[in-house]
Every structure is written in structure tokens, then in C-alpha cells.
Amino acid sequence: MHHNKTDLLALAKAVIETEIETLKALPARLDDSFVQACEAILACQGRVIVTGMGKSGHIGNKMAATFASTGTPAFFLHPGEASHGDLGMIVNGDVIIALSNSGTSDEILSILPVIRRLNVKIIAMTGNPQSPLAEMADFHLYTGAEKEACPLGLAPTSSTTATLVMGDALAIALLEARGFTAEDFARSHPGGRLGKRLLVHVRDIMHSGDEIPQVSPEISLQQAILEMTRKKLGITSIVATDGQLLGIFTDGDLRRSFEKGISSLEQPISALMTTRFQTITGNRLAVDALNQMEAHAITVLPVVQDGRITGIIHMHDLLRAGIA
Structure with a gap:
């Protein structure tokens, strides 16, 4: 199949427009659950543990890194590894953020009952508020997309972007609530340019x-x-x-x-x-x-x-x- 330059540019623009429409719809879906999720993380005595399979896992990795660099101790836990011993990383007082667009990820659903026995709060980010994951969580944040940017409607695109942005919204809301400063950011990035400018005397x-x-x-x-x-x-x-x-x-x-x-x-x-x-x-x-x-x-x-x-x-x- 041959595509000319115009076709390729048109496809790219359509993808970007579709993802922008998804993000435009996101603020209206925010409700008290977002505030409660923030309060749960602020009250957290342990760490924030982000988990997700496949593309959601890649987003989860980035989310945990953003939390950690903005004053919220966090790490990513692969749900597949969790059932083979890594669940020992979760302790009382932690907060779990579980990512799954469908809310039916077997790997996550299989470890949630074990996690529920601990004194941990579970925040779900899904595209389906009626899904098993959303139902099992303490708080649910909607990160779905009416339409994936993939023309087949199969590859997670708009939905993963929505999840990424929701993670940023959480991290920055928490940063503000904690009074996290540029100097604090520099201390967690001592090798970066900002770190040098703010830490070297x-x-x-x-x-x-x-x-x-x-x-x-x-x-x-x-x-x-x-x-x-x-x-x-x-x-x-x-x-x-x-x-x-x-x-x-x-x-x-x-x-x-x-x-x-x-x-x-x-x-x-x-x-x-x-x-x-x-x-x-x-x-x-x-x-x-x-x-x-x-x-x-x-x-x-x-x-x-x-x-x-x-x-x-x-x-x-x-x-x-x-x-x-």
C-alpha cells in the first residue's frame, strides 16, 4: 500500500486532533474522587505504588517517576511480577494507583484481593466506571477516550494520553499542596541544569x-x-x-x-x-x-x-x- 505525503500528514493531524478532543473532555469528568485521591496520597505514610499492564504500564512508569521527582515518594510495580513475590513491596500505609483502560486487566484484578487485606488505599484510573477494577477501588478517576486515535480503534492511544495527563494533574496538585519548591525539585535532580543552578554556591x-x-x-x-x-x-x-x-x-x-x-x-x-x-x-x-x-x-x-x-x-x- 502506498501513501503519499499528503495522506501521511492528514493521518498524523487526525491522530493529534482526536487526542486533543479526548483531553478537552477530561476536565469535565473530574469530580470529588480526584480531591479524595489527592487527600489519600497526602495522608499516605508509605509510598505511592503505580501498577499497570502493557501500554498502561509504560504510562505508570512515567507517572511514578513524575511523582517521585515532585515530592511524592513512588515506584512502579509490574502486576505480573507482583504475584511472584513482588507483592512483598507493598506495606500498610501505601497507596496503590492501578491503571487499566478496560478495568478488566486479569493481572491487576488477581492481586487486588491480596492488597485489599492490607491497610492501603486503591485509586483506579480506567475508561469504564462500571468495570471490576473501578468497583474494587476506593477512588476512581475516569481516563477513558470516546475514540482511540488508532483508526482500527484497537491500539491504546487517546486513552493512554488521558491517563498520562491525569497522572500529571495528580502530581502537580500534590506538588502545590505540599508547597514543593524549585529548590526541592533541584535536590531530586542534582545532576540537571536546574539542580546546578539552585544548589551550587x-x-x-x-x-x-x-x-x-x-x-x-x-x-x-x-x-x-x-x-x-x-x-x-x-x-x-x-x-x-x-x-x-x-x-x-x-x-x-x-x-x-x-x-x-x-x-x-x-x-x-x-x-x-x-x-x-x-x-x-x-x-x-x-x-x-x-x-x-x-x-x-x-x-x-x-x-x-x-x-x-x-x-x-x-x-x-x-x-x-x-x-x-
């Missing part, structure tokens, strides 16, 4: 100790240039004997000094240093340092505490840490 990546380029105010311009060259950060700090930061001198300052015409490399650096400059503290987020650098068109910031220099942070440090 200036003190974690700044240059400190012997790595800090610093000279005393009476040091000559030549000596200051040597210190800048040794430490390779394009800057040196000028520090008093009591540790107070008096000024900074950067590569840019050096270029501008040459443009003006330097009389001697033996001039004291105190005569050439910049005394008005940006600083940041070590307990600030690294992303704050990035924003400050971008706002003032600079690439390096002295890190100070009580007027004393504790480190230097460079744009390259932010790039290496995945912040910039």
Missing part, C-alpha cells in the same frame, strides 16, 4: 587560599602584573595588611593604563587600582554571580566577607560547573 567553585591573586598596595605595577600572570584569572586584588580588600586591578585596567600612557612600571599599584567594583559573598548561589557578571559586563568577581577577600570567581568557573 559561589563558595563551592570559587578560587580560594593560595589561588587568590593578591598584592599589597605599595607593590609596583610590574609585580602586580606578575601576580596576575601567575594566578591566570585576569585580575589581582590589592589587600591591606589586616586583610581588608582595598581595590582590584584587571586585564582591562592594564590595557586602559597603557592607553593613557604609563610613566613607569615601578608605579605603586595603589595609584592605578580600581576602588569601586562589584563583589559577591560565598554563600550566594553561583547563578547569582552569573547574573551579576552579565548585568555589569564583567567576567570575574572578588568574593568577600566582612570586607575581606575570601575568593575569586571567574566566568570560566561557572561554565565548568554547568551554571552558565
